[in-house]
């Protein structure tokens with residue numbers, strides 16, 4: 001394998017940082033160990049922007065992800081993804097925007113089976129769910145433009161960050177925002193140190209690990225503004241519409 005793969009974010013030549021077993025999962029943080037698969041997964045780290053990624057897995061085809069990651073056993077390593085997380089995220093969005101969001105178009109990008117959107121629609125939101133892994137027959141151009149896009153636990157899963165960014169950009173209205181969650185690696189991944197971070201888990205499909213700086217670099221490349229509310233919750237925005245003013249000022 002290439003020991004100096006180019007950084008998918010900033011194109012700088014990277015170094016391999018560590019190798020972990022494919023079965024390393026986020027549930028190990030809760031004491032659950034799946035045993036070893038015998039399949040090594042290398043992570044490379046960009047010394048310039050801090051992006052950390054699994055170059056070989058990033059080249060997998062969709063089918064390979066379906067067979068090895070997003071299979072029937074996936075729920076065991078991410079028990080919250082079917083119900084708990086969409087419900088929690090929907091409640092947070094409703095609390096965040098209240099009635100301000102009723103007039104805008106919302107897209108939940110990477111929304112799986114669409115539960116988050118369904119809950120928001122019950123609260124009179126105009127919400128659509130789209131997941132590239134689920135809605136394979138839908139072309140992204142068919143969806144239209146959205147004032148608010150949410151992408152919960154999406155960024156760390158994508159093999160191609162530029163495909164994600166250009167998809168989001170093409171879906172975003174000229175005065176809109178993308179609210180997204182992904183845990184940044186700042187303080188958790190360091191050059192010259194083995195990976196011990198629970199979030200760097202190939203079995204969960206966590207193959208793109210962003211530093212805060214690498215998110216800022218992406219924002220610059222796509223000419224969008226960037227802000228973080230916390231280590232795990234961020235925003236890209238093309239404008240500050242009145243309905244989001246309270247949020248952006250706080251971020």
Ligand SMILES: [Zn+2]
Nearest residue numbers: 007010046049
């Ligand atoms: Zn980089």
